[in-house]
Amino acid sequence: MESVENMDDWGNYILGFAFFFASHSLPTRPAIKSRLVKWLGAAGFTLAYSALSTFALIVLILVARDAPHVTVWEWADWQNHIALTGMCVAVVLVALTLGRPNPLSFGGWGHDRYDPDRAGIIGWVRHPLLLALLIWSLSHLLPNGDLAHVIMFGCFALFSLLGGKLIDRRKKRQLGVEEWTRLSRTKRAFTPTLNGGVRIVIGLLLYGLIIWAHEPVIGISPLP
Template sequence: MAWAGFIVAFIAFFVTHSLPVRPPLRPILVRALGPRGFGLAYGALSLGALTWLIIAAGQAPFVPLWSWAPWQNGVALILMGLSCIIFSLGLGRPNPFSFGGAQNYLFDPQRPGIVRLTRHPLLTALAVWALAHLIPNGDLAHVILFGVFAGFASFGGLLVDRRKRREMGQGWQMLKDDMGRQAHAVAFMSAPVSDALRIVVAGFVYVGLLWLHPRVIGVNPII
């Protein structure tokens, strides 16, 4: 079956993403590896499965849906830069509204940073990443691949909101209202120096991804 490799990679991706974070497997892995070790191992596993899935999509039968044009790469490069910035600004910082936050008790609704623009910055970064790759890849396999990721990221925030509302009760709405009252520009920043450093890191990550892309995926996004 010509599509078998793509289907197997898709199944493997979702299995490796869902099983390790569900009981009873997650507590066992956390005890064995420690919280930090589990996070690193899960991240490496996720990245490996994603790389496999993208390569499998490139090897699937080519069924064109729209034609490629040079401008598509330019749009993709811009969107990828934006995705890197959003991801860097959102990763591992206080954010009681979503997953991926750290030390959420330190969250300041008067200086929410990227959380004021999107309660789910990691999902937003994923959606922008998927859109960036969907535009220049108009064949069926890649449309399925990146379309699924874009849909998951877009609707995933609604599911997280529902879960967080249930967990936080009235505190969710109160915290959201407090954050919404902050209208001045400085409210978009949580710590100016920290945010600036995160943007610099995003730039290095962006350059690193451009360097790795042709070596890992086999496609040079600049050409």
């Protein structure tokens, strides 16, 4: 590994990380969240939080791109194919998840409509957004072998692995162990629906849009 450069050169990177974690942790604190939900409504809070999270992620990606380059492992052309495949899976998974009722995890709304016997994708994966984050992180970790990106994507992967246990603990406390246990006893069933098909198509279109916008927004083409 090359020597790490002056810490002053990493200032924006550190600030980007601080902004990212602050934007994700502060709005979810019970006292702050309750006020925001009261002001924006449940759906409004989810949309606003998603927008803020996306903005903070873009900022972090940009400061990681501009951080001093310290090589941890060398790039190879085949690594991009892994990233492209993983991203397709992650984006479709997000499309299948967003907006669905899921009282066992974060995101979604209309939790009163949740039925553990007809949980859809929640029946297979309790925290599908965390799984999408894990796939996204590992897919991008491989072709980005410089220190700034290894730290960033490594932290995302670690958070996605540990986040499920933290959310389960919080939800058990909020719902009560008995209710959480009842809701978590989901049935795994593969039942094709029109809604699911539309979501997959939307996910693939969004994936294409991300590939198209990756170079002008991030500054790097994801194509081999």
